[in-house]
Amino acid sequence: MPNLFPTVPKTLSLFAEPAKTVVRVIDTETAGQRFEEDAVLEIGSVDLDIATGQIFNPMQTLVDPEGVVINPHARRVHQISDDMLFGAPRFAEAVAPFAGAAFYAAQRAEFDRPRLRLTGRWLCTHKLALRAFPDVRAHGLQSLVKYVPLDLTEVRPQFEGLHPHRALYDALCTAVLLRSIAEALMPRCQDVADFLDRAEQVSNQPALLAKLRFGKHKGVPLRDVPPDYLEWLIREPGMDADAVYAAKHHLAQAVVRGARADRTGTAG
Template identity: 70%
Template sequence: MSELFPPAPTTPTLFDEPVSFIVRVIDTETAGLRLEEDAVIEIGSVDLDLVTGAIFNPMQTFCDPGGAVISDGARRVHQITDEMLVGAPPFSDAVKPFNTETYAAQRADFDRSRLRLTGRWLCTHKLALRAFPNVRAHGLQSLVKYVPLDLSSVDQMLAGLHPHRALFDAVCTAVLLRRIAEELTPHCHDLSDFLERAEKVSNEPALLAKLRFGRHKGIPIREVPTDYLQWLVAEPEMNADAVFTAKRQLALRQFRGERAPPSANG
């Protein structure tokens, strides 16, 4: 587990800086267009106390899309209609109550780029790849099913909602983050160390358990031939997650002096 969740370098300080262990787990639903044309139409969040595991303070709001058209694909997923958005506040007002110090989201790069909230961000998708590398799939509802996650403690928060609505997904993501912390914190010095490591992992490309394309698609990364990993690293414009994963696996094999898997050509 140490190579999956390595220590993060820290900067020594002369002053004690209080650390909050309350994480605002947040999710957004959007019009479904490209980032530069996209519009947030719903925000949902809950707070997770990493010390006690309590999930509380549910918040949810619609946002006026500001003239952006909701794509048919996005509408089929989140089922938010134009009528539901009538009278919703503009995004600039709707987002203000969600401001805090530490956030988490299942695909944090997506939510962070659209919400533009400053602070520490944790990506539960990237963390789940470290905590549960052998789970069949790492989408949110796949993790709920295959980890599996016990949602019984948040049944009341989920009542009347469905997957791909902002509050529903935020609640499930909070349960996921709680389970990730249970898995990874024993490998850390304390919760502060967990947060430092989690932030570092969240700012890196995803460390894949399996490749998502090519001749070795779906094969555990430890079984992919070394020469194929070397090709991935050298290939221009290759997917960043694949390159990062290949580099890490090659370095791990070199460090361990392991015998390489058979050649891709052999």
């Protein structure tokens, strides 16, 4: 994966403070409304020490939606009932125990981060998984569990009474995912701090898609999409930012491959 997470050597400072290596892996379930009208219904998290791989400190809480109506589709997905929410703390009280981490990670950080409003550095495991496991069939959380595959043996005892799309369940799966991502990408990094810096940078960029999600080449790996189609995609107004970013990347890599082939041909 040299072009997806390239090795970047750097000189370590003799006076650097010890790196913070613990990431709070977090997930939220919501009422399923538009962002401005949405409400958090549940928060779950575990801490992952990137340096050791240890997963610990599970936390979970239901949250009072304070009158926000729960979308029927969202309720079918997470199965959180009104009876379960009766007597739950309001958001400000519920989120307080989750604050204070240096790093947070979520499978779709652009969803969880604005809803939780927790101060810290954020990682997106979806965008990182696209770099670490580009050839996996799909990059949703449960697809990654199935197709990487992820070994959930260590965290499975904590699943009791839960199911996918409950906050703690998904946080536990995401922690195992992040640990697997670190195992795949860390050899390309100088140290844990370098990995976290670069993982944060990737998380703040558009997603480097592995396949197109629309159009006549839907489902085709982007490296196999004809260059003229990628060039059209980039020029098209209002195009999906992730698709444009990925198209530019793959066009640039095609130029690199062509230059390398030319050099090889000349040398021969």
